[in-house]
Amino acid sequence: MKMIKELIHDYAFFRGLTPEYQELLAGCGSNVRFNPNEFIFREGQPADKFYLIRHGKVSIDVYMPQRGIVTIETIGEGEVLGWSWLFEPYQWHSDARALVLTRAVAFDGQCLRDKCDADVAFGYDIVKRFAQIIIHRLQATQLQNLDVYSLQKRGP
Amino acid sequence: MITPNDPMIPQQYRIRQRQQDNADTFTLELEPTNGTVLQFAPGQFNMLYVFGVGEIPISISGNPATPSKLVHTTRSVGTVTNAMSTLKTGDVIGVRGPYGKSWPVMQSTGRDVVIVAGGIGLAPLRPAIYQLFAKREQFGKLVLLYGTRTQEDILYRQELEQWRARFDVDVYVTVDRATSDWRGNVGVVTNLIPRTPFYPPDTVAMVCGPEVMMRFTVQALQKRGVPTEQIYVSMERNMKCATGFCGHCQFGSTFICKDGPVFSYDQVESFIGMWEV
Numbered sequence: 001m002k003m004i005k006e007l008i009h010d011y012a013f014f015r016g017l018t019p020e021y022q023e024l025l026a027g028c029g030s031n032v033r034f035n036p037n038e039f040i041f042r043e044g045q046p047a048d049k050f051y052l053i054r055h056g057k058v059s060i061d062v063y064m065p066q067r068g069i070v071t072i073e074t075i076g077e078g079e080v081l082g083w084s085w086l087f088e089p090y091q092w093h094s095d096a097r098a099l100v101l102t103r104a105v106a107f108d109g110q111c112l113r114d115k116c117d118a119d120v121a122f123g124y125d126i127v128k129r130f131a132q133i134i135i136h137r138l139q140a141t142q143l144q145n146l147d148v149y150s151l152q153k154r155g156p
Numbered sequence: 157m158i159t160p161n162d163p164m165i166p167q168q169y170r171i172r173q174r175q176q177d178n179a180d181t182f183t184l185e186l187e188p189t190n191g192t193v194l195q196f197a198p199g200q201f202n203m204l205y206v207f208g209v210g211e212i213p214i215s216i217s218g219n220p221a222t223p224s225k226l227v228h229t230t231r232s233v234g235t236v237t238n239a240m241s242t243l244k245t246g247d248v249i250g251v252r253g254p255y256g257k258s259w260p261v262m263q264s265t266g267r268d269v270v271i272v273a274g275g276i277g278l279a280p281l282r283p284a285i286y287q288l289f290a291k292r293e294q295f296g297k298l299v300l301l302y303g304t305r306t307q308e309d310i311l312y313r314q315e316l317e318q319w320r321a322r323f324d325v326d327v328y329v330t331v332d333r334a335t336s337d338w339r340g341n342v343g344v345v346t347n348l349i350p351r352t353p354f355y356p357p358d359t360v361a362m363v364c365g366p367e368v369m370m371r372f373t374v375q376a377l378q379k380r381g382v383p384t385e386q387i388y389v390s391m392e393r394n395m396k397c398a399t400g401f402c403g404h405c406q407f408g409s410t411f412i413c414k415d416g417p418v419f420s421y422d423q424v425e426s427f428i429g430m431w432e433v
Contacts, residue, residue, distance in 0.1 A: 012350075059342065069336040073343040076351060099339055139372070143344045144332050148366040149275035149305040 028111035034098035047084030056102025085109030166250030197258035198283035205250030213395040215280035229279035259284040264360040268296040274365020303345025349376040356381030387421040
């Protein structure tokens with residue numbers, strides 16, 4: 001358990017979390033690994049975890065019948081994968097697949113939600129951290145949707 | 157009266173080599189018909205004249221250390237560039253220049269340097285990259301972040317692979333859209349900024365790409381802690397005379413052709429993103 005707490009301490013996402021909260025979080029974490037091309041989760045499945053990626057790379061994919069698998073984003077070392085565990089209906093909206101050997105800390109969603117409910121200040125802290133990720137992804141998606149390179153030119 | 161050095165008179169250059177970089181982007185290597193070599197600084201541009209069609213500003217994308225090879229990378233997007241794309245080896249084109257302010261390569265000595273390029277924005281930055289490599293020991297960390305639309309649109313792919321193989325530069329490439337056969341990063345180029353190793357307070361950033369990409373990139377660099385005055389961008393506007401006379405490229409209180417195209421971000425911050433400018 002101490003090892004997970006130390007791991008949490010090393011990553012920017014958890015920076016500033018009090019030792020007490022680190023302990024709470026670590027109590028819901030476990031080390032996991034995924035082989036290349038192994039699915040971490042699939043669209044429609046219950047979202048019961050989130051992952052702190054320690055090494056490796058994960059692609060977030062959506063399957064489109066006419067186009068096949070389309071990768072929306074890749075997530076790498078030090079980044080957090082998944083926020084659906086925090087919001088109803090607790091269901092994944094995409095697939096996540098390890099592109100290379102990937103090691104992560106998996107945090108149990110139900111365990112964390114229970115702790116968030118029991119300690120509202122802890123819950124608020126966690127929600128703020130995930131809100132930052134959601135804002136970042138939303139802004140990145142806006143830029144992606146603008147398709148800026150398709151209109152790019154220099155001169156007539 | 158016209159003199160041989162009149163900045164409005166194009167000199168004739170012959171196309172020595174033509175390379176198709178991707179579906180709509182091509183690179184021309186030019187040589188002067190009169191043997192005069194054009195010295196240039198990274199970030200400067202030339203006015204290229206396709207005879208009988210028109211003249212356009214194109215950044216120089218070759219190596220400043222070998223100015224006898226005048227290199228321009230262009231995307232076919234309009235009448236002149238479409239006509240230019242049909243030119244072949246041996247054809248003659250008009251060139252006047254070089255014009256504009258350059259990337260602050262030598263002013264970055266002793267600091268980390270982060271290059272952020274989007275799409276064909278890598279072309280105006282390539283001369284700066286060559287110069288940074290040539291004097292590599294004079295800089296701290298060197299980071300190149302390159303974003304483009306799809307894997308098929310990656311510019312200078314072979315060179316990017318060579319640069320990536322070096323031990324003294326961190327090269328990250330990302331694409332906005334990908335299919336399952338792409339094993340690299342997917343997402344916008346700004347996503348790479350928090351992931352990369354550099355010391356923000358002592359970093360000079362050089363950014364080139366579509367204006368909206370540059371705005372988002374600057375925000376991400378600022379959020380990471382890079383001081384605004386140490387962030388440089390290359391602006392685009394409709395440049396005609398390239399000497400600051402015609403006013404076509406006026407941008408707020410500046411002329412892109414004469415005062416730019418490279419600006420420190422604090423010079424243009426108040427105008428960039430304004431619909432009216």
